[in-house]
Amino acid sequence: MPTVSLKPALAYPKVRDISLRSLVKLLALVWLVVTLLPLLFVVFTSLKSQAETFDSPVWALPRQIDWSHYAAVLQGGILVYLRNSVWVVGMSIVLILAASSMAAYALARLEFRFNKTLFGLIVACMIVPIHITLVPIYLLTRSLGLYDTPFALIGPYVATSLPVSIFILTEFMRQIPRELEEAAKLDGCGPFAVFWKVFFPLSGPGLATVAIYNGIGLWNEFIFAYVLTSSPSNRTLPLALWDFQGEYASNIPAMLALVTLTSLPLIVAYAFGQERIVKGMMAGSLKG
Known part of the structure; x- marks a missing residue:
């Protein structure tokens, strides 16, 4: 009886997998180019002289690097905006992590009446447009x-920021093995001790995800900062573009130098924190 070779049949899935991986890599490369080109345009243009921006092609490299726009922006008070942003965002992130982690622990592991209802209400708050609260927040402030x-x-x-933060951490803490919690209780730990000694340390990837996710959003927040502050000494970095537009409106390289400086801390933070974001999201989505 003749034997049938399975090698050609087995080769097709391998070829298909290689083709799929190549397609994914090609699409990723295209997306990298699409996202990188605007950033390169901003940086290159900010290094041109004001006259060169009008007499040279848009995508041309600067004939001579001009750092004077960065010096002018730094001397114009942007460091005050940067200080305010670092302080406001830093304090907000600390409070968000403290409140959301304790709430997530209670919702994930403590048994009490209306637990699921409360969690559902918190998740429902994620779909509420935050700007509809602008007027009452302004009056309260x-x-x-x-x-x-x-x-x-x-x-x-x-x-x-609390609804999405509680949602992420609750789903993350539900995957922590109950054996660790029971071992801590046998050692005499109460609910807060269990949270502080077991759940909080083990939630490091989730906490990093929440911190970076909210940090990016709050760093770029404009409307609340614009409505609730008025003096440059109290305004945050996104408002630097708004406040400086009168001074640098006709100076395109200076405006783009300002855009580069305001974006640089965020780019650096995301470059170092993107791996933690992915790990935190994936860890919270896995069923243990």
Whole structure:
């Protein structure tokens, strides 16, 4: 009886897998180019002289690197905006991590009435447009005497970031083995000790995901900062473009130098933190 060779049949899936991987790599390369070109355009144009931006092609490299626009922007008070952004975003992230991690632990592991209902309400808050709260937040801020202070931004930033943060951490903490929790209880740990000694350390990837995710969003936040602050000494970095547009409106390289400086901290943070974001999201999505 003749034998049938299975080698050609087995070769087709391998060829198909190689073709699929090649296609994915090609699409990733195309997407890299699409996302990188605007950034390169901004950086190259910011290094041109003002006259060169008008008499040279748009995508031409600078004939001579001109750092004067960066010096002018740094001397124009951008460091004050940077200081405010670092302080406001940093304090907001600390409060978000503290509140959301404790709430997530309670929702993930503590048995109490209306647990699932409360979690559902928190998830439902994620679909509420945050800008519809702008007027009541503005009135509350004025009545509390916090208007035009950095503290005016911390409350709204924390409140609007909590739903998605609690959702991410709750799903993450549900995957932590119960054996660790039971071992801690046998050692005499109460609920808070279990949270602090077991769940909080083991939730490191999830906490990093929440911190980076919210940090990127709050760093770029504009509308609350614009409405709740008015003086340059209390405004955050996204408003630097708004406040400086009158001074540099006709100076395209200076405006793009300002865009580069405001984007640089975010690019650096994301470059170092993107792996933690992916790991945190994947860890929270796996069923243990």
